[in-house]
Amino acid sequence: xxxxxxxxxxxxxxxxxxxxxxxxxxxxxxxxxxxxxxxxxxxxxxxxxxxxxxxxxxxxxxxxxxxxxxxxxxxxxxxxxxxxxxxxxxxxxxxxxxxxxxxxxxxxxxxxxxxxxxxxxxxxxxxxxxxxxxxxxxxxxxxxxxxxxxxxxxxxxxxxxxxxxxxxxxxxxxxxxxxxxxxxxxxxxxxxxxxxxxxxxxxxxxxxxxxxxxxxxxxxxxxxxxxxxxxxxxxxxxxxxxxxxxxxxxxxxxxxxxxxxxxxxxxxxxxxxxxxxxxxxxxxxxxxxxxxxxxxxxxxxxxxxxxxxxxxxxxxxxxxxxxxxxxxxxxxxxxxxxxxxxxxxxxxxxxxxxxxxxxxxxxxxxxxxxxxxxxxxxxxxxxxxxxxxxxxxxxxxxxxxxxxxxxxxxxxxxxxxxxxxxxxxxxxxxxxxxxxxxxxxxxxxxxxxxxxxxxxxxxxxxxxxxxxxxxxxxxxxxxx
Amino acid sequence: xxxxxxxxxxxxxxxxxxxxxxxxxxxxxxxxxxxxxxxxxxxxxxxxxxxxxxxxxxxxxxxxxxxxxxxxxxxxxxxxxxxxxxxxxxxxxxxxxxxxxxxxxxxxxxxxxxxxxxxxxxxxxxxxxxxxxxxxxxxxxxxxxxxxxxxxxxxxxxxxxxxxxxxxxxxxxxxxxxxxxxxxxxxxxxxxxxxxxxxxxxxxxxxxxxxxxxxxxxxxxxxxxxxxxxxxxxxxxxxxxxxxxxxxxxxxxxxxxxxxxxxxxxxxxxxxxxxxxxxxxxxxxxxxxxxxxxxxxxxxxxxxxxxxxxxxxxxxxxxxxxxxxxxxxxxxxxxxxxxxxxxxxxxxxxxxxxxxxx
Numbered sequence: 001x002x003x004x005x006x007x008x009x010x011x012x013x014x015x016x017x018x019x020x021x022x023x024x025x026x027x028x029x030x031x032x033x034x035x036x037x038x039x040x041x042x043x044x045x046x047x048x049x050x051x052x053x054x055x056x057x058x059x060x061x062x063x064x065x066x067x068x069x070x071x072x073x074x075x076x077x078x079x080x081x082x083x084x085x086x087x088x089x090x091x092x093x094x095x096x097x098x099x100x101x102x103x104x105x106x107x108x109x110x111x112x113x114x115x116x117x118x119x120x121x122x123x124x125x126x127x128x129x130x131x132x133x134x135x136x137x138x139x140x141x142x143x144x145x146x147x148x149x150x151x152x153x154x155x156x157x158x159x160x161x162x163x164x165x166x167x168x169x170x171x172x173x174x175x176x177x178x179x180x181x182x183x184x185x186x187x188x189x190x191x192x193x194x195x196x197x198x199x200x201x202x203x204x205x206x207x208x209x210x211x212x213x214x215x216x217x218x219x220x221x222x223x224x225x226x227x228x229x230x231x232x233x234x235x236x237x238x239x240x241x242x243x244x245x246x247x248x249x250x251x252x253x254x255x256x257x258x259x260x261x262x263x264x265x266x267x268x269x270x271x272x273x274x275x276x277x278x279x280x281x282x283x284x285x286x287x288x289x290x291x292x293x294x295x296x297x298x299x300x301x302x303x304x305x306x307x308x309x310x311x312x313x314x315x316x317x318x319x320x321x322x323x324x325x326x327x328x329x330x331x332x333x334x335x336x337x338x339x340x341x342x343x344x345x346x347x348x349x350x351x352x353x354x355x356x357x358x359x360x361x362x363x364x365x366x367x368x369x370x371x372x373x374x375x376x377x378x379x380x381x382x383x384x385x386x387x388x389x390x391x392x393x394x395x396x397x398x399x400x401x402x403x404x405x406x407x408x409x410x411x412x413x414x415x416x417x418x419x420x421x422x423x424x425x426x427x428x429x430x431x432x433x434x435x436x437x438x439x440x441x442x443x444x445x446x447x448x449x450x451x452x453x454x455x456x457x458x459x460x461x462x463x464x465x466x467x468x469x470x471x472x473x474x475x476x477x478x479x480x
Numbered sequence: 481x482x483x484x485x486x487x488x489x490x491x492x493x494x495x496x497x498x499x500x501x502x503x504x505x506x507x508x509x510x511x512x513x514x515x516x517x518x519x520x521x522x523x524x525x526x527x528x529x530x531x532x533x534x535x536x537x538x539x540x541x542x543x544x545x546x547x548x549x550x551x552x553x554x555x556x557x558x559x560x561x562x563x564x565x566x567x568x569x570x571x572x573x574x575x576x577x578x579x580x581x582x583x584x585x586x587x588x589x590x591x592x593x594x595x596x597x598x599x600x601x602x603x604x605x606x607x608x609x610x611x612x613x614x615x616x617x618x619x620x621x622x623x624x625x626x627x628x629x630x631x632x633x634x635x636x637x638x639x640x641x642x643x644x645x646x647x648x649x650x651x652x653x654x655x656x657x658x659x660x661x662x663x664x665x666x667x668x669x670x671x672x673x674x675x676x677x678x679x680x681x682x683x684x685x686x687x688x689x690x691x692x693x694x695x696x697x698x699x700x701x702x703x704x705x706x707x708x709x710x711x712x713x714x715x716x717x718x719x720x721x722x723x724x725x726x727x728x729x730x731x732x733x734x735x736x737x738x739x740x741x742x743x744x745x746x747x748x749x750x751x752x753x754x755x756x757x758x759x760x761x762x763x764x765x766x767x768x769x770x771x772x773x774x775x776x777x778x779x780x781x782x783x784x785x786x787x788x789x790x791x792x793x794x795x796x797x798x799x800x801x802x803x804x805x806x807x808x809x810x811x812x813x814x815x816x817x818x819x820x821x822x823x824x825x826x827x828x829x830x831x832x833x834x835x836x837x838x
Binding site: 086088089090091092093094097098119120121123125126152153187188189190303312328329332333335336338339340 | 512514515517518519521522523552554555557558559560561562563599641642643668669724782783784785794795796797798
């Protein structure tokens with residue numbers, strides 16, 4: 001079957017049709033005021049130029065755009081009340097501290113610090129104050145409020161968050177959107193709480209975007225196709241799953257561009273340089289996917305820490321007046337990226353020959369103009385010799401969205417020696433496969449990648465975090 | 481070495497630069513500064529700016545209370561404290577001494593401990609002394625200049641994030657520190673403590689002067705255009721080399737390693753080697769020691785213009801290696817024994833100690 005990838009940038013809608021490793025066609029349409037009409041036009045245009053009929057398309061993957069646009073355009077965000085379990089141990093930094101005032105004002109429907117919590121060793125700091133949390137939920141406006149429930153060390157023990165969610169559902173009714181921090185994940189209470197709140201705030205915008213997409217697909221007779229959204233790591237998640245975790249879609253453009261650069265240039269390992277009118281992103285890809293990295297980022301001025309494709313980003317000065325300092329830093333970034341996949345680096349043990357710099361993005365033709373001074377590190381001629389502009393370069397992110405696999409992640413924090421290796425492996429595998437299937441993987445295609453073991457170096461307790469990932473192919477059967 | 485203007489207060493706008501400066505002075509240790517920054521922001525927004533005093537402006541017999549958190553930095557990412565730890569420590573000191581401290585002081589300017597006393601000062605209304613006990617971050621409670629000046633370590637008052645408090649009166653340093661860590665572990669990995677209580681007259685000779693002003697000056701340089709040039713101009717930082725990492729080796733147990741930086745541009749042809757543990761500890765060029773712990777040695781990444789933690793070093797990374805020289809209090813024989821190269825397992829002389837002896 002053929003896959004349709006869609007990428008939304010600030011000014012354009014890009015569409016790409018991909019089958020196996022072949023790119024059939026791409027299209028680019030100005031987004032204008034009516035996004036749905038532009039998406040429809042881009043789909044019709046790409047199908048026409050490839051000579052593809054609707055019945056040949058099995059799935060549609062949409063990258064970036066909607067959720068990050070909703071974040072930039074705050075009126076679309078929902079109002080969120082935060083119940084943080086962990087008073088008084090975390091009260092020095094209440095929810096919404098450090099948020100830009102306008103974003104906090106738009107999103108916050110109040111917050112409460114509830115007695116309770118788990119410590120680093122999984123011991124209860126205090127029992128959940130069920131009466132206090134119920135009183136807080138009763139005080140909320142049931143019609144217009146979504147809820148974020150957060151707590152310290154929720155990755156180690158989520159039982160208090162689960163109990164709080166039960167109470168929220170009972171008090172607020174089953175229609176209330178309730179997001180718990182252990183589902184959003186990540187280390188650092190404030191980062192995880194911020195992401196949980198943004199996730200809750202984005203859910204209604206995400207639902208309306210998915211509804212728009214379904215209307216567009218129906219209009220072009222693609223309602224049989226499975227609809228999916230791109231994850232920040234470049235994988236795909238079926239819409240039914242992505243709607244629960246919109247915050248994991250906001251930074252997917254980087255990974256999609258790198259994935260597209262790999263497919264379009266026919267190289268599994270390389271460096272993608274993605275240029276838009278105001279930004280350059282340098283990103284390393286290996287085995288066709290962008291290298292991923294847990295890093296701090298800000299979304300609408302709110303700090304989060306997420307696992308996403310790692311890119312060095314450079315804001316371009318207006319009118320392309322590039323400073324010598326910018327070209328020095330950019331050159332250093334390119335050199336560092338190249339070295340990450342050099343023959344002696346573990347990401348590409350058997351490679352030889354020059355590392356390709358794959359230049360993509362709407363402004364890819366501007367690449368050579370970024371260097372205003374003689375290069376100090378790489379001779380400029382060699383840098384330019386390594387640079388390729390593949391066909392369809394401007395729509396690489398749409399190609400990358402279409403080419404995505406599906407991931408399932410699992411994490412277990414256990415005391416060393418408490419659980420046998422075999423049982424642990426089996427539990428991790430089952431958990432990762434379950435997550436992958438929820439995200440839309442075809443179960444027959446799933447494979448488990450390496451289990452990563454991270455010792456948590458706290459005190460005497462020897463706690464270890466095991467994480468595993470399952471990878472599979474996006475299903476072409478509608479999820480139940 | 482106060483080449484920077486002393487400040488008189490900390491308002492909200494100064495917290496970002498303070499956090500950046502504490503981050504750089506904390507090198508890889510001292511915990512993430514972000515939560516400390518947010519707690520201070522919250523406290524200043526509620527209680528107003530924090531007054532900064534110079535030790536020389538306090539009465540001779542005024543009490544100066546050093547304070548910090550103790551425990552696992554990773555725990556501080558999840559357990560943020562209740563913000564009243566400082567208030568409880570002040571109360572414990574006041575009850576025992578029968579008078580209140582006149583000022584708080586960070587025990588450690590590097591990392592999150594440079595910021596927590598700002599929150600506590602805002603919430604207690606006490607001023608903060610522009611000084612600290614390390615001039616950077618160290619992992620041990622006793623690695624402070626007060627120890628060198630003969631100030632008594634105990635009594636050590638401890639409080640946790642749920643309001644449990646303890647006073648330790650052990651007279652042996654190792655026992656006291658071990659007991660304090662055991663209490664931290666029992667409290668979920670993190671407590672706040674005060675020790676080395678002293679009068680202002682003693683503090684003037686026992687503490688490192690100007691630490692908070694210095695951290696803010698460093699942070700402002702990092703936040704601006706061209707941080708390397710600004711740091712060299714506005715602080716006593718020196719550039720050791722600008723170049724590319726050409727070798728990087730790590731060994732385990734204890735985790736240590738080294739990297740080699742090949743100079744580029746005006747440093748073309750130079751080769752500087754750096755010994756690594758949690759921090760960059762020693763920089764040498766052809767066997768000559770350029771800088772060594774307790775100097776703060778930091779790599780500023782060319783691409784991001786931010787300090788690089790040792791765990792994030794990579795081959796072929798472009799960086800400028802800078803040194804912020806240690807306060808002269810550390811360069812005595814006792815100071816170097818407590819926190820110099822030999823305390824990290826390297827048998828070599830500190831370059832400035834040698835000059836002092838010559």
